[in-house]
Structure formats: structure tokens, C-alpha cells
Amino acid sequence: MLVKVAINGEKHEADVEPRLLLVHLIREVFRLTGTHIGCDTTHCGACTVLLDGRAVKSCTIFAVQAHGREIMTVEGLEQDGKLHPLQEGFMAEHGLQCGYCTPGMLMTSYAFLKKHPTPTEDEIRRAISGNLCRCTGYVNIVKAIQHAAAKLAQGGS
Amino acid sequence: MAPRTSFEVGGMGHSIKRKEDPRFIRGKGTYVDDVQLPGMVYLDIVRSPFAHAKIKKIDASKALAIPGVLAVITGQDLAKYNLHWMPTLMSDTQMVLPVEKVMYQAQEVAAVLATTRYGAADGVAAVEVEYEPLPVVVDPKKALEPGAPVLRTDKKDKKDNRIWHWEWGDGAATDRAIAEADVTVKQDIYIPRIHVASIETCGCVAHFDKVNDKLTVWMTTQAPHAIRTVFALVAGHVGLAEHKIRIISPDIGGGFGGKVPVYPGYVIAVAASVLTGKPVKWIEDRMENLQADSFARDYHITAELAAKKDGTLTALRIKTIADHGYTDAAANPSKFPAGLFHVCTGSYDLKAAHVEVDGVYTNKPPGGIAYRCSFRVTEAVHTIERMVDLMAHQLGVDPAEFRMKNFIKPEQFPYKSALGWEYDSGNYAGALQKAMDKIGYAELKREQVEKRQRGELMGIGISSFTEIVGAGPSKHFDILGLKMFDSCEIRIHPTGKAIARFGTKSQGQGHETTYAQILAEELGIPAADIQVEEGDTDTAPYGLGTYASRSTPVAGAAAAMAARKIQDKARKIAAHLLEAAPEDLVWEPGKFSVKGAPNKSKTIQDIAFAAYTNHPQGMEAGLEAVSYYDPPNLTYPFGSYICVVDIDTGTGEVKVRRFVAVDDCGNIINPMIVEGQIHGGLTMGFAPALLEEISYDEIGNIQGGSFIDYLVPTAVETPKWETDKTCTPSPHHPLGAKGVGESATVGAPAAIANAVVDALWHLGVRHVDIPITPPKVWKLLREKGVAG
Numbered sequence: 001m002l003v004k005v006a007i008n009g010e011k012h013e014a015d016v017e018p019r020l021l022l023v024h025l026i027r028e029v030f031r032l033t034g035t036h037i038g039c040d041t042t043h044c045g046a047c048t049v050l051l052d053g054r055a056v057k058s059c060t061i062f063a064v065q066a067h068g069r070e071i072m073t074v075e076g077l078e079q080d081g082k083l084h085p086l087q088e089g090f091m092a093e094h095g096l097q098c099g100y101c102t103p104g105m106l107m108t109s110y111a112f113l114k115k116h117p118t119p120t121e122d123e124i125r126r127a128i129s130g131n132l133c134r135c136t137g138y139v140n141i142v143k144a145i146q147h148a149a150a151k152l153a154q155g156g157s
Numbered sequence: 158m159a160p161r162t163s164f165e166v167g168g169m170g171h172s173i174k175r176k177e178d179p180r181f182i183r184g185k186g187t188y189v190d191d192v193q194l195p196g197m198v199y200l201d202i203v204r205s206p207f208a209h210a211k212i213k214k215i216d217a218s219k220a221l222a223i224p225g226v227l228a229v230i231t232g233q234d235l236a237k238y239n240l241h242w243m244p245t246l247m248s249d250t251q252m253v254l255p256v257e258k259v260m261y262q263a264q265e266v267a268a269v270l271a272t273t274r275y276g277a278a279d280g281v282a283a284v285e286v287e288y289e290p291l292p293v294v295v296d297p298k299k300a301l302e303p304g305a306p307v308l309r310t311d312k313k314d315k316k317d318n319r320i321w322h323w324e325w326g327d328g329a330a331t332d333r334a335i336a337e338a339d340v341t342v343k344q345d346i347y348i349p350r351i352h353v354a355s356i357e358t359c360g361c362v363a364h365f366d367k368v369n370d371k372l373t374v375w376m377t378t379q380a381p382h383a384i385r386t387v388f389a390l391v392a393g394h395v396g397l398a399e400h401k402i403r404i405i406s407p408d409i410g411g412g413f414g415g416k417v418p419v420y421p422g423y424v425i426a427v428a429a430s431v432l433t434g435k436p437v438k439w440i441e442d443r444m445e446n447l448q449a450d451s452f453a454r455d456y457h458i459t460a461e462l463a464a465k466k467d468g469t470l471t472a473l474r475i476k477t478i479a480d481h482g483y484t485d486a487a488a489n490p491s492k493f494p495a496g497l498f499h500v501c502t503g504s505y506d507l508k509a510a511h512v513e514v515d516g517v518y519t520n521k522p523p524g525g526i527a528y529r530c531s532f533r534v535t536e537a538v539h540t541i542e543r544m545v546d547l548m549a550h551q552l553g554v555d556p557a558e559f560r561m562k563n564f565i566k567p568e569q570f571p572y573k574s575a576l577g578w579e580y581d582s583g584n585y586a587g588a589l590q591k592a593m594d595k596i597g598y599a600e601l602k603r604e605q606v607e608k609r610q611r612g613e614l615m616g617i618g619i620s621s622f623t624e625i626v627g628a629g630p631s632k633h634f635d636i637l638g639l640k641m642f643d644s645c646e647i648r649i650h651p652t653g654k655a656i657a658r659f660g661t662k663s664q665g666q667g668h669e670t671t672y673a674q675i676l677a678e679e680l681g682i683p684a685a686d687i688q689v690e691e692g693d694t695d696t697a698p699y700g701l702g703t704y705a706s707r708s709t710p711v712a713g714a715a716a717a718m719a720a721r722k723i724q725d726k727a728r729k730i731a732a733h734l735l736e737a738a739p740e741d742l743v744w745e746p747g748k749f750s751v752k753g754a755p756n757k758s759k760t761i762q763d764i765a766f767a768a769y770t771n772h773p774q775g776m777e778a779g780l781e782a783v784s785y786y787d788p789p790n791l792t793y794p795f796g797s798y799i800c801v802v803d804i805d806t807g808t809g810e811v812k813v814r815r816f817v818a819v820d821d822c823g824n825i826i827n828p829m830i831v832e833g834q835i836h837g838g839l840t841m842g843f844a845p846a847l848l849e850e851i852s853y854d855e856i857g858n859i860q861g862g863s864f865i866d867y868l869v870p871t872a873v874e875t876p877k878w879e880t881d882k883t884c885t886p887s888p889h890h891p892l893g894a895k896g897v898g899e900s901a902t903v904g905a906p907a908a909i910a911n912a913v914v915d916a917l918w919h920l921g922v923r924h925v926d927i928p929i930t931p932p933k934v935w936k937l938l939r940e941k942g943v944a945g
Contacts, residue, residue, distance in 0.1 A: 017275065024274070033191040034184015036410070038356040039443035043864035046356055074184035087182040091174055094833045098665025099181030100188065100357045100410025125872040132864075134356050134411045135665045137836030138872040 003067050007032065008076030016063050022056075023047045025063035026073060034074040034103045038132070045131030048104035049073050055111035057130070074103035077110065085151035086110055086144070095144030097135035104131050109145045113152060121146070158824060158884065161678065162746050167685065168678030169892065172829035176669040176689070186408040192362045192375045194436040198227060200426050201277035201439075203267040203284045204449065205259040208295070208520040208857020209308070210288035212255055215267055220283040225276035227433070229284060230268040230425060232256040238395050240428055242311075244387075245486035246418060246636055247494065249320070250311070251523055253421045253428075258291065260308065260483035261522050262857050263448035265421045270429050270437065293857040294318065297457065297480040297517040308483060308518045320485050320516035325499045326576050331511035334472035338463030342547045347926045348536050350455040350480070350521075350851045351844075352447050352861075353528050354869055355664070357410020359450060360440035361423050363430040370396075372431065373403045376423055379416045379662055380702025381406040383639055385694045387419060388427070390637075395431070406692035412664030413841070414527030417488040417704050418451050448862040451488070451524030452851060455480040456536045462544040468554055470563045472509040473502055473575075475540060479516045479525065487525030488704065489532050490634040490641065496532025499576040500625045503541035504585045504795060505563045510575040520857045529841045529902040531626045531705040538622045542907030543914075543924065546619070550918055555602075556911070557593055560621050561586050571888070578625065580793045581895075582885045584821070589621050589797035592819040595881055596799045609919065612943070614804035618912025621797040622904035626896035627710025631787045636701065642787040643711035644698035645719045647676065649780035651769040653762030654686045657719075660700010661712040662692045666898055667830045668708060672716050674826050675892065679720030680727075681747020681761050698783055706794075706896025709826065710887075715786035717891040722782035726768075730780075731759045733773040792887045792895035796820040798908040804916050806945035809935025811847060811913055813876040818905070822897035823886040832880055834898045839878050842905025844870050846927050917941075 004013040007030060014029045026035050026049065037059055038046035047059040050072035077084040086106050089095065096102040105128060112119070112127040119127070124145050125138065133141060162168030180186050217229035232254035235241040242250050254265055269280030292306045299305055300318040309315045335341060361376035378384050381404040389399035409416060426439040441450070457478040463471045479495060481487065489496045495514040502510050516525075528535070549559035564585040565572050572580040593599075601617050608615045631640035644660040657676055661668060668691060673684035691697055700712060724744065731749035732739040735757055742749040750758035759767075768780040801815040818839055825831050848868040851861040861867040886893030906927055913929050914922060920941040925933065938944040 019275065027190075028193070028274075031193070032184070033188075034186075036188070036357070037190065038358070038410075039864045041443065041864050043869075044356055044443070074182075078183060083182070090182050091178045094175070094829050096178060096181055097667065097833060097837060098355070098357070098409060098411045099177065099186050100355075100665075102181050103184045106182070121877075125875075129871040129873045132356060132869050132871060134354065134413070134841070134869065135837045136833060137838075137840035137878060138875050139836045139878055140833060142872065 001064050003063050005066050005069060005071050007071045008073060018062065018064055020063040021059055022061040022063045022066050023058040026058060032073050032075050036100055036103060038100065043132065045104040045108060046101050048107045048131060050107055050111055053111065055108045074106055077106060085148040089144035089147035093140045093143040093147050095136065095141045101131060101133045105133065105141060113149055117149060117153060119149060162681065166677050166681060166683045166746065167674055168746060169674060169824065169826050171674065172827055173670065173674065173684060175667050176673060177667060188357055188408050188410050189360050189362060189375050189377050190440050192407065194362065194364060197436040197438055199271055199274045199277040200429055200437050201269050201281045202265050202422060203269065203281050203286065205262060205264045205266050207259060207288050207290050208262045208293045209260060209291040211258045211291060212266065212286060213289055214287040216285040219285065220269055220280040223276065223279050223283060225272040226269060226280040227272065228270040229280065230254065230270065230429060235428060240392065243391050243419065243424060245484055245523065247485040247487050247489060249485040251484045251486055253424045261520050262859055263445065263522065268425045293520045295519060295853050295855060295857055297478050297519050300517050300519050308520065318518040320481055320518055321494050322515050323494050324513045326511035327509060328511045331472050331474050331509040334509040335461060335463045335474060338471055339466040340552060341461055341463045342544060342551050343461040344544060344547055344924050346458040346460060346540055346543055346924065348454045348456045348458065348539055349927065350452045351528055351849045352452055352851055352867065353413035353415035354447060354867065355411025355413055355415055358441040358443060358446040359416060359420060361426050362436055362438045363426040364436040365430040365434060367434045371401050371403065372397055372427065373405065374427060375405045375407055377409055377416045378404065378406045379412045379664060379704050381662055381692055381694050382660055382699045383636060383701055384419065386639065404694045406662045409662065409664040413529040414453065414488060414704050415450055416664065417526060418486055420450060444863045447867055448859050449522050451486060451526040452522060453524065453526055453528030454536060458540055460540050460544050462548050464548055468552055468559060468562055470505050470507055473507055475501055475512045477514040479514050480519050480521065481516050481525050482521040482523040483518055484523040485516055485525065486523035488527065490628055491636060491638065492633060493532065497625050498533040498537050500534060500578055500623065501537035501541050502574050502576055503538060504565060504621050504623045505545065506565045507575050512576065521853060527704060529838060530899045531624065534625055535903045535906065538903045539907045542620045542622060543910060546911040546914065547923065556619050557589060557598060560589060560619065579790055580623065581790055581887050581889055583623065583793060583795050584883060584885045585621055585795060588795060588819045588821055588883050591881060591883055592797040592799045592817050595879065596815060596817040598799065601801060614806060614916045616802045616912040616916025618800045618908045618910065618915055619797065620904045620908035620911065622795060624794045624900050624903055625791050626706035626794060626899065627788055627792040628705050628707055629791060630789060639701060641701045642785050643700040643707065643715055644783065644785045645712060645715035646698045646783040647719050647723060647781060649723060649765045651766050653682060653765040655682055656688045656690065657716065658697040659691045659712045660698050661703040661708045663703060666708065666834065671709065671826050671830060672713065675713055675716040676720050678746065679717055680723060706898045709894050710792045710890060710896045711786055711788055713894060714788060714891050715784040718786055719782040719784035722784065723780055726780060727761060727764045729776065730764045730767050730772055734759050734763065734767055789889050792823065792890060794822040794895040794897055794900050796900055796904055798904050800908040800912045802909065802912040802916060804934060806938055806943055809931040809938055811929055811934060813909065815879065816876045817879045818901060819881045819883060820897065820900055821883045821885050822900065823884065823890065823895040824893035826894060831897050835880050835901045836878050838899055838901025839905050840870055840875050841902045843876060843909065846906040846909040846929060848928055850928050
């Protein structure tokens with residue numbers, strides 16, 4: 001089946017099996033490998049991308065379901081050589097270690113902050129509870145998201 | 158300790174930002190599943206639904222009829238090359254693919270090679286295997302009973318399921334001390350089977366280049382050099398010589414010990430690539446990872462602790478049954494089948510101790526690897542910290558006061574433990590006092606009394622652990638004979654920038670940053686100017702890898718020693734440039750100056766340039782060094798953790814209200830990274846204490862084999878960690894540093910378990926095994942008549 005999508009603003013198309021998962025379309029057909037796979041049961045969130053602005057787990061969506069829609073992946077966060085405040089926050093606050101869950105965390109946080117620009121710590125923790133991190137104990141991920149929220153409130157991009 | 162270098166240079170003590178992060182936050186890391194080679198094919202694995210069964214027939218015809226399926230590989234195919242069995246790291250044997258029978262549920266039975274990932278999965282579904290179920294042995298205690306089915310029928314002389322019996326310490330002195338004691342406490346403690354569950358599963362891309370006769374394997378390994386040697390030893394007879402094997406460990410998405418062993422999938426992928434000449438990718442899914450990869454723990458412990466009336470601890474006796482699954486595939490130093498479990502006297506000045514461990518075969522996956530802890534240290538710490546707490550409660554003494562009384566005192570270091578370890582340094586009372594002050598211990602005790610009067614269940618738990626990391630001195634530590642040194646090679650370029658390569662492999666710990674900081678400290682070259690590389694066996698010096706918190710203690714020390722060799726040569730070059738005697742030069746990080754004439758100086762960058770352009774006659778050009786560091790001792794980081802829990806009498810839920818962690822890992826290289834390691838370690842201590850467990854039903858069906866029922870903590874359950882530190886440098890490490898990556902995983906579970914028992918002690922509860930789940934607690938509350 002033909003799938004046409006826009007990923008990070010760029011048009012892509014491919015002829016794929018109907019059963020192909022969106023995460024494999026992104027990673028293996030379009031070779032954007034920032035989106036990761038960590039489980040088979042929609043628990044870990046390493047594969048989180050935005051589909052028409054909504055954070056979704058791309059391991060549980062068929063590629064064909066994304067036809068005609070806009071996808072944003074971690075590779076789309078940096079704009080014109082400028083890091084997104086979330087990316088800056090994760091670096092500044094040591095919000096990552098092995099880096100494997102990081103793209104999913106960034107995308108979940110991105111969608112969350114769009115809707116909740118001034119979250120409390122508990123709201124942040126609930127928002128990222130669909131994304132597992134085995135390295136950081138979440139403390140610094142929370143700080144990273146707070147860092148980004150503060151920066152965005154000051155008019156960061 | 159105030160940093161000696163400026164922040165711009167970024168030596169020890171500076172929280173510089175990580176060099177790894179720019180690629181990770183852009184999604185530009187390269188993990189093994191990101192490697193895609195032209196013509197690459199995919200391997201997927203058929204797994205057993207039975208825990209113990211004869212394989213009567215494997216019919217691959219339907220699988221082979223699927224377009225794109227290239228081959229179905231069975232044990233019979235590998236047997237032609239004598240590759241159907243492989244050695245484990247503990248010199249036991251493990252099936253790559255079975256010929257006769259399977260020994261655990263999810264064991265590899267056959268492998269399918271196909272042109273696509275989905276095609277390989279289709280092939281797996283179409284392979285038909287006929288099994289004849291055999292009696293299953295799940296309980297290791299029953300496995301040792303006379304008449305139990307003997308599992309390892311492949312071992313001709315094996316008449317039972319005992320793998321080994323191991324003892325350590327003075328049994329007679331311990332028995333005597335326990336017999337003469339005023340008070341003893343005895344407790345069965347089970348530390349369940351758990352899984353590291355790093356978010357990236359295991360996998361590899363094997364590429365055998367038939368033209369150059371060279372095998373390159375990108376694989377999720379924490380120990381690439383050792384793996385290369387193991388491959389050469391195992392497959393030498395089919396022509397894989399060590400110089401023709403290149404292991405590349407790319408970015409690793411968490412390891413925690415689970416990426417030390419050689420899993421059958423790697424070996425089958427290599428064999429498939431050698432046979433077909435095509436690059437072969439094998440990537441586990443999560444359920445395969447949880448169900449078939451090496452587990453951790455699974456220790457059935459009985460401990461007995463003795464004391465005098467005045468509360469002085471005297472002796473410890475431990476007997477343990479260790480469930481290793483169907484083969485002993487633990488990642489331990491060869492000499493110690495139960496790892497470093499005999500550090501079980503912990504932080505206490507015990508005069509006598511004795512440990513016995515029996516390794517046992519059962520119909521479960523093999524393993525006995527770490528779960529973010531140095532070889533079996535969590536088992537040891539959990540036991541002693543539970544037992545000390547039990548004794549304090551039994552004697553009616555405050556557990557903090559009891560620990561203070563029995564701690565090894567600062568002036569006793571270096572301290573020789575009853576079981577033979579030489580602890581390098583410590584100030585245990587200092588760490589505990591700091592934790593008590595930070596959490597407001599006395600006030601919490603008052604609050605607990607009030608709450609108890611109101612029928613509310615609140616507990617305070619302490620764990621004052623001693624870790625043992627940095628294997629190891631080669632006189633005691635090897636894996637398959639390979640001595641556990643580690644290495645650093647430094648090359649300073651003419652323009653004063655540098656590259657350094659190591660025998661270790663980061664899985665998220667931030668080695669690229671930490672090692673650069675060590676070199677910045679020692680050479681004064683800014684950390685930003687130093688590129689650190691690991692994980693490519695064709696370029697890095699040989700080392701035993703990263704696990705057991707050994708990277709800073711061993712490879713970090715190698716970095717300092719290699720840098721000091723460079724400094725020695727730099728001094729001679731500087732003397733030549735400054736026309737002074739080498740001994741008249743004074744070093745400060747980054748430059749040599751003439752004693753008494755500080756204006757006459759040469760920077761390390763000047764010296765580096767001269768090493769290639771103007772070096773003294775008779776001296777070799779260049780500025781390079783390599784060090785293979787064999788530590789004189791292990792390092793013994795320690796800490797005290799205090800945890801406050803509230804228990805919901807309606808649901809049995811244990812809520813960690815506060816958790817204060819005071820850690821001491823000696824001199825710190827990057828405080829930000831160390832704190833991050835502790836946060837992560839605490840979370841991996843919290844997880845098995847309250848959530849995670851892999852268990853089996855009576856016919857060997859796994860429970861907890863996916864993220865649906867294996868409960869890795871999310872940000873919601875994870876407590877808001879409060880951390881602090883004391884600093885007691887290691888006297889033997891060149892930087893005074895100790896390992897830290899696993900301290901918190903080792904120390905945290907006992908603090909939580911002790912808090913729960915403390916909350917329930919007045920109801921008559923003496924012990925609760927981890928994980929302390931709501932149903933388990935609720936059942937206890939109901940038994941005691943206090944369930945809400």
C-alpha cells in the first residue's frame with residue numbers, strides 16, 4: 001500500500017505492507033533512527049513520535065494509519081541549527097544517560113508542554129509515566145522538563 | 158575538595174556537561190539496531206513453549222516455503238560444526254541450539270533467516286516443532302532432594318542437580334561464637350529472580366567478509382575484548398582467528414550486567430553470516446529479553462546473626478541455595494562461584510563468619526548475572542542489613558544506635574574482614590550521622606510513636622551498606638583466565654589535542670566525559686580537547702569491560718597512570734625547551750615552569766608540538782602512552798540510606814514518603830554524573846524492593862515475562878530522591894576515587910524492607926521478602942487483624 005506522510009515537514013512516500021508498523025516505516029524505510037524500540041507492548045515509550053501533534057507510540061500504529069498525516073520525530077526538534085529548549089534542558093540538567101529512552105521522552109514532553117506550559121512536578125511525572133527510563137531515576141528528567149518550561153515561558157522557541 | 162583545574166579545563170570535581178549528549182538529544186546515537194548494511198538479512202528465533210521437553214521433530218518445510226525465508230537453522234545444523242554447545246563464563250556449558258531437549262521455557266529451538274524482519278518472524282511462526290514434555294524442576298530445594306529428575310543428562314557423570322558447593326570462612330569459630338552468644342536471630346530471606354530490563358534489548362549485526370576473511374560484529378556487549386577472545390576460542394576450529402574478528406560495541410542503551418554474557422542469538426547470527434557470507438541482524442524483542450536472557454539474584458538464604466547482651470555483634474552464618482537455571486552462566490570472576498557474596502559481613506566489625514552456597518540446576522533460564530551490582534553484593538548487603546536490623550529490633554535498641562555501636566571504626570582501616578577482604582577506607586558513622594541529620598531522624602521517631610497510637614503504620618528503615626567494586630587485583634580476579642586489568646592508551650597530537658582509547662565500554666555512564674576529565678586533571682589539556690573512544694576491538698587497547706562498577710577504579714586509574722607517563726616525557730621535553738634540568742621544573746596542571754622563575758614555562762600544548770617538531774636528540778618523537786592497570790585492591794564505596802514509608806491499611810500499598818541517600822565514593826570526577834548514577838541506582842534498588850519479580854509456576858511457565866507484568870518503575874511510583882555525600886578517598890587508587898554506579902542499587906532495597914518491617918514490628922511481623930507488593934502486605938495486615 002502506498003503511504004504518503006510528512007516527517008518533520010518533509011514529504012515521504014513508500015509502498016509498504018499493510019502490517020508494517022509506523023516505527024519500522026520511520027526507522028527502516030525512511031532511515032530516521034532516532035526513534036527507538038524498547039518493548040512490544042506499548043509500555044516503554046521509546047518509540048514515541050507526534051502524529052498530527054499528538055504523542056503516540058509508533059510501535060502500536062500501522063504505517064498506513066499515518067497516511068496523509070504529519071509526523072514529528074526527535075530529528076525535527078532542532079530548527080535552523082538551534083536546539084529546542086527541551087534538548088537544552090536534558091543536556092543542562094543531566095536528564096539522560098544511555099540516551100535510548102531520550103527521543104521518546106523528548107517527544108512526550110514536547111506534546112505535553114504545548115498543552116501544559118506551566119506544569120507542576122507531579123503533573124510532569126504523570127505526563128511521562130508512559131515512558132520508561134532505566135538509567136536516571138527520573139529526577140533529572142523532571143528538572144529538564146521544568147528547565148524547558150521556564151525557557152519556553154520566557155519566549156524560547 | 159576544591160578543583161585544581163579551571164572549569165574551562167574541566168578536570169576532577171567539575172560538573173561539566175556530557176560529551177555524549179549532543180548526539181543523543183538529536184537522535185543521532187548509533188545503537189546496534191541502527192546499523193544497516195547492504196544485503197543484510199534478518200534472524201529470528203523459534204522458542205520453546207515448554208520448560209523441559211524432548212524435541213522429537215522440527216519440520217521447517219512450511220517456513221521454507223515462505224517467500225524471503227532463506228534458511229531454518231537447527232541444533233543439528235550447528236552440530237556439524239560442533240557449535241551447538243558453547244562454554245559459559247563460569248566454564249559450564251550452554252546450548253546454542255538444542256539437539257535433544259529444551260531446558261526452559263523460551264529457550265532457543267531453531268533460527269530462521271529471511272530477507273526481511275517480518276519475513277523472519279513469519280518463518281518462526283511456521284516452524285513446526287514436536288515436543289515430548291519431561292518432568293519440570295522449578296524449586297531449587299526440591300531439585301536437591303534425592304530422586305529429583307537429573308536435568309543435565311548431557312553430563313555423563315552428573316547424578317544430581319547440584320552444580321557446586323562453596324564455603325568460605327572459619328566454620329568452627331563461627332559455630333562456637335554462635336553457640337556462646339547471648340542472643341541470636343535467624344531468618345530465611347529470599348531474594349527473587351529479577352531482570353535488568355535495559356530499555357534497549359540485546360542484539361547484533363554479524364558481517365563475515367568472505368573476501369578478507371574478516372568477521373565484524375556490532376553487538377550489545379559490555380565487554381567487547383573478552384567477547385572477541387571467547388569467539389576465537391569457541392570458533393577457532395572453524396577458522397575464526399582472533400585477528401580476523403572485530404567486535405564493535407556501539408552506543409549501548411543500558412547494560413547493568415545483562416550485556417556481559419554471550420547469548421545464543423549472537424552465536425547463531427555469527428554462524429549464519431559465516432555460512433551465507435551475508436550480514437545478519439538479530440535483535441531481541443522485549444519478551445525474549447525478559448524470558449531468555451540472563452537473570453539476576455534468585456538466592457534462597459538462611460542467615461543467623463549472633464550478639465552479646467550489650468549488643469556487640471559477634472558472628473554471622475549464612476547458608477544459601479542459588480538457583481542458576483539449567484546452566485551456570487553467571488558473570489562472576491572464575492575463582493568465586495558465588496561472586497563477592499562473602500562481603501556479607503558488611504559495615505560491621507564481626508569477628509567470625511562463615512558462608513555456604515550451593516549452586517543448583519533448575520528448568521529456568523541460565524544466568525546469575527548482576528542487576529546493576531558488583532557480583533552478588535546486593536544479596537550480601539540485603540542479608541546483613543536485614544539481619545542487623547532484626548537484631549536491633551530484637552534487642553529493643555534503636556537501629557541507628559545499634560549500627561553506630563557495631564560499625565568498623567575509621568581508625569580500623571585498612572580493615573581485614575572476617576571473610577578475608579581488606580576494606581580500603583571508610584567512615585560509616587559519618588555517613589549515617591549525615592543521613593540522620595538530613596532526614597530529621599529524631600523527629601521522625603517521635604512522629605512514628607504518635608502515628609502508631611492512632612493506628613497508622615509508618616516505618617523508618619536504615620541501610621548502611623559497604624560496596625566492593627573495581628575487580629580486580631589479578632591475583633584473585635579473572636574471567637575464563639583473562640585477568641581483570643583494564644587499559645588506557647593516549648595519543649597527544651602535535652597541536653595539543655588528544656585521543657584516548659579504553660578497554661571498557663560505557664552503557665550510559667558517561668565515560669567519554671569522565672575519562673576526558675581524568676586526563677584534563679592529569680595533563681591540563683581541556684576535557685573538550687580530548688576525544689575518548691571505547692568499544693572497537695580493532696582500535697582500543699585490551700580490557701575486560703564495564704560492569705561491577707569497575708570503570709573508574711580500574712580504567713580510570715589506567716588513564717591517570719598513562720597520563721603520568723606522558724607527563725614524565727613532557728617534563729624531559731620541557732626541560733629541553735627551557736634549557737633547565739628536568740628536576741628543576743615544577744608541574745601544575747597544563748604547564749611546567751622553572752622552579753623560582755615562574756615566568757619561564759612551557760604549556761602542555763607547547764610541549765606536544767615540540768614532541769613532533771623539536772624533541773631532544775636521542776629521544777623518540779611523539780607523545781603517547783598506554784597503561785594496563787592492575788589494581789592492588791578493590792575499592793569499597795559505602796553509604797547510609799534512610800527511608801520513611803507509610804503503609805495503607807486499606808490496600809497494603811507501601812508508599813515511600815522520603816528517601817535520603819548519603820553516599821561516599823571517595824574523590825569525585827564529575828559530581829553531576831555521580832549524582833545521576835545514584836539517582837538511577839536508587840531507582841533500580843526501589844524496583845526490586847517493591848515491584849519487580851520473575852517467578853515460575855509449577856510447570857515452569859514464566860510470570861513476569863513482559864512489561865505488562867514485569868513492573869519497571871515509572872516516574873509516578875519512583876520516590877523523589879534526596880542525595881548527599883561524604884568523601885573518604887581510596888588510599889590506593891591514583892585519584893582517590895572509588896566506583897559508584899551500583900552503590901545505590903546495592904544499598905536501597907534493605908532500607909525499604911527495613912522500613913516496612915519497622916512499620917509492622919509491633920504487630921509481630923519479623924520479615925517480609927521483596928518485592929513487598931500490596932497483596933503481600935495486605936495479606937499480612939489481614940492476618941494481624943489490622944487490614945482496613
